[in-house]
Amino acid sequence: xxxxxxxxxxxxxxxxxxxxxxxxxxxxxxxxxxxxxxxxxxxxxxxxxxxxxxxxxxxxxxxxxxxxxxxxxxxxxxxxxxxxxxxxxxxxxxxxxxxxxxxxxxxxxxxxxxxxxxxxxxxxxxxxxxxxxxxxxxxxxxxxxxxxxxxxxxxxxxxxxxxxxxxxxxxxxxxxxxxxxxxxxxxxxxxxxxxxxxxxxxxxxxxxxxxxxxxxxxxxxxxxxxxxxxxxxxxxxxxxxxxxxxxxxxxxxxxxxxxxxxxx
Amino acid sequence: xxxxxxxxxxxxxxxxxxxxxxxxxxxxxxxxxxxxxxxxxxxxxxxxxxxxxxxxxxxxxxxxxxxxxxxxxxxxxxxxxxxxxxxxxxxxxxxxxxxxxxxxxxxxxxxxxxxxxxxxxxxxxxxxxxxxxxxxxxxxxxxxxxxxxxxxxxxxxxxxxxx
Numbered sequence: 001x002x003x004x005x006x007x008x009x010x011x012x013x014x015x016x017x018x019x020x021x022x023x024x025x026x027x028x029x030x031x032x033x034x035x036x037x038x039x040x041x042x043x044x045x046x047x048x049x050x051x052x053x054x055x056x057x058x059x060x061x062x063x064x065x066x067x068x069x070x071x072x073x074x075x076x077x078x079x080x081x082x083x084x085x086x087x088x089x090x091x092x093x094x095x096x097x098x099x100x101x102x103x104x105x106x107x108x109x110x111x112x113x114x115x116x117x118x119x120x121x122x123x124x125x126x127x128x129x130x131x132x133x134x135x136x137x138x139x140x141x142x143x144x145x146x147x148x149x150x151x152x153x154x155x156x157x158x159x160x161x162x163x164x165x166x167x168x169x170x171x172x173x174x175x176x177x178x179x180x181x182x183x184x185x186x187x188x189x190x191x192x193x194x195x196x197x198x199x200x201x202x203x204x205x206x207x208x209x210x211x212x213x214x215x216x217x218x219x220x221x222x223x224x225x226x227x228x229x230x231x232x233x234x235x236x237x238x239x240x241x242x243x244x245x246x247x248x249x250x251x252x253x254x255x256x257x258x259x260x261x262x263x264x
Numbered sequence: 265x266x267x268x269x270x271x272x273x274x275x276x277x278x279x280x281x282x283x284x285x286x287x288x289x290x291x292x293x294x295x296x297x298x299x300x301x302x303x304x305x306x307x308x309x310x311x312x313x314x315x316x317x318x319x320x321x322x323x324x325x326x327x328x329x330x331x332x333x334x335x336x337x338x339x340x341x342x343x344x345x346x347x348x349x350x351x352x353x354x355x356x357x358x359x360x361x362x363x364x365x366x367x368x369x370x371x372x373x374x375x376x377x378x379x380x381x382x383x384x385x386x387x388x389x390x391x392x393x394x395x396x397x398x399x400x401x402x403x404x405x406x407x408x409x410x411x412x413x414x415x416x417x418x419x420x421x422x423x424x425x426x427x
Contacts, residue, residue, distance in 0.1 A: 014405055015387070049413070053378070053381050061278055062277070069280070
């Protein structure tokens with residue numbers, strides 16, 4: 001549309017009407033437009049579009065805010081979290097320990113209610129993480145694009161409503177999920193991928209215990225945060241970068257917590 | 265100094281405006297704003313110092329993308345007649361045209377255009393909201409403007425004939 005040799009770029013024309021052109025270029029663009037009626041007409045059309053949009057929607061911001069969107073009502077809706085993540089995280093750093101990968105196998109068959117069973121669950125989850133995280137072509141059974149189907153399927157197989165966390169705000173895209181055998185029945189396994197290909201997984205299953213503290217485990221460059229809340233065990237695994245993993249876990253904790261509040 | 269909740273509160277009118285233009289439906293828009301506010305207030309700890317406003321636009325934009333994806337999976341029957349009533353004369357006519365033109369844009373283009381034109385975000389802020397380089401924002405903006413212009417310039421009658 002605009003000649004490559006033009007002294008004014010198309011980006012500058014956009015910046016010109018959007019008020020984002022540096023002051024020292026404004027005059028140059030304005031006088032160039034005065035000599036190029038075709039481009040001037042285009043710019044005028046863009047400007048008219050902007051005015052049309054502002055005329056159509058601008059007044060929405062002046063409307064009174066409806067009751068349900070008033071901050072005090074939204075705050076009430078968010079409710080107080082049942083447990084503070086920070087308190088859990090502090091407890092986890094006290095209890096932090098690193099274990100090898102083999103222990104879980106020998107503990108197979110132990111009651112999931114016992115703490116060892118819970119640790120075992122985490123080992124299984126970490127093993128699943130290590131197994132599938134390197135998988136290029138078939139990391140999941142159901143792709144994240146089929147979220148509704150996957151939610152329905154896994155909710156049915158696990159016997160409780162799955163709320164698959166949305167981690168897009170952290171730059172993590174849902175790759176998808178699969179069904180896995182867990183120590184006490186079916187487990188759901190969700191995989192997320194970051195912009196540079198780093199993967200995180202959530203392994204969750206019904207648990208015999210109602211609630212546990214948050215724990216942290218590291219083995220062979222992979223790590224996991226795990227906890228039980230509302231009779232569901234969660235194991236969040238990822239590369240052994242504790243700070244990042246903690247942030248991801250916290251986001252997941254908050255989202256499943258929100259779902260639990262909604263249920264109750 | 266304003267608390268986090270106060271900063272969020274100050275943004276609500278602008279979020280409603282953005283959501284209304286994004287969804288072109290008042291109820292859907294307010295649902296989206298409500299979800300955005302709940303999510304933001306519940307994940308205050310994830311907020312890392314950038315501007316609260318950009319962060320809220322990011323959440324809203326992502327939630328809307330999720331919404332459109334789940335809509336796309338669900339077959340819907342929409343009455344063309346209802347939404348495509350003949351333009352009324354008067355100022356409303358222009359508003360409807362721009363609204364329809366907006367509906368023809370690809371979602372990323374619509375987001376970029378509305379964030380700059382309606383919400384007054386800088387190109388840099390939009391790049392952050394969309395998680396892309398500024399160059400991508402500029403090309404989305406350019407394509408949005410070209411598309412709206414061609415729609416308003418007369419591709420509309422061609423579409424009309426379909427009905």
